[in-house]
Amino acid sequence: MSYTTTARRDSPPHPRRVDARSIGVLILFLAIAYAVAAFGAVTTITAVDGWYAHSPHVMWTPPNAAFGPVWAVLYTLIAVAGWLVWRRNENRVARIALPLFVAQLVLNSLWTPLFFGGYALVGPAALWIALLVILTLDLLVAATIAAFWPVSRVAALLLVPYLLWILYASTLNWGDAALVALA
Numbered sequence: 001m002s003y004t005t006t007a008r009r010d011s012p013p014h015p016r017r018v019d020a021r022s023i024g025v026l027i028l029f030l031a032i033a034y035a036v037a038a039f040g041a042v043t044t045i046t047a048v049d050g051w052y053a054h055s056p057h058v059m060w061t062p063p064n065a066a067f068g069p070v071w072a073v074l075y076t077l078i079a080v081a082g083w084l085v086w087r088r089n090e091n092r093v094a095r096i097a098l099p100l101f102v103a104q105l106v107l108n109s110l111w112t113p114l115f116f117g118g119y120a121l122v123g124p125a126a127l128w129i130a131l132l133v134i135l136t137l138d139l140l141v142a143a144t145i146a147a148f149w150p151v152s153r154v155a156a157l158l159l160v161p162y163l164l165w166i167l168y169a170s171t172l173n174w175g176d177a178a179l180v181a182l183a
Helices: 020-049 064-086 092-122 125-148 153-158 160-182
Strands: none
Touching: 020 064, 020 092, 064 092, 064 153, 064 160, 092 125, 125 153, 125 160, 153 160
16 A cells, blocks of 8 residues: 555646746736736826816725725736746646736726727717726636636635726726716
8 A cells, every 4th residue: 555645637736936937927927017007007197187087986986096006906916816827837727827817918908098098089988988898807807717716726816806996997987987978
């Protein structure tokens, strides 16, 4: 009788050791996430003091100063979650999860200029288009969490605050679109 243990066939492989390459990839994940954040900030600056400042908002809209710190934390969590799954990229499920991760980041980067910059170009219709984008983003982030779960539960859990925030942001987008339409 053997007392050695073997890994279950369905268990994900162990993550790579944290070495210089792994730290470099973490820095890359952080840089990409912060680039998305910077792109959003740049495309928001003029609108926040422009049309957005003079538009009606739902009563649960936080002060503008709250968005920066919240997003800074969320983008850090997003980057770390992606990195944790990347560390297990020899796992077949991880190879499916990472493209979802990239897709949600791309959609995230499109929402901000569409919502804030689109209004200046096409008017209130941009808010409704942005609402469709953010609702799709909600679904994509939920799918990413589900795909991350079997690979790294920690990574999946790190994305939960992000999902909750964008669900909240979806209500703000909907409220602004509805209030602007009624104004």
